[in-house]
Amino acid sequence: xxxxxxxxxxxxxxxxxxxxxxxxxxxxxxxxxxxxxxxxxxxxxxxxxxxxxxxxxxxxxxxxxxxxxxxxxxxxxxxxxxxxxxx
Numbered sequence: 624x625x626x627x628x629x630x631x632x633x634x635x636x637x638x639x640x641x642x643x644x645x646x647x648x649x650x651x652x653x654x655x656x657x658x659x660x661x662x663x664x665x666x667x668x669x670x671x672x673x674x675x676x677x678x679x680x681x682x683x684x685x686x687x688x689x690x691x692x693x694x695x696x697x698x699x700x701x702x703x704x705x706x707x708x709x710x
Contacts, residue, residue: 671700
């Protein structure tokens, strides 16, 4: 447990996509605080824009301790569910 608050910054990269692209397939907060002696969660959302596999990475950088943890992201976009059944 830390005795000081942490500031954590995130960076999401999508394979095959230019940095700064407006297409936000994965999204989450760009930074967040963790209070001393506490834990925090990072909410990552997936919003596919096409059918198929999407890969990338999420890097969480603790600005206070200079530690960075990088996670591989793998998700699958499916066909939208049918809204109705026609006979």
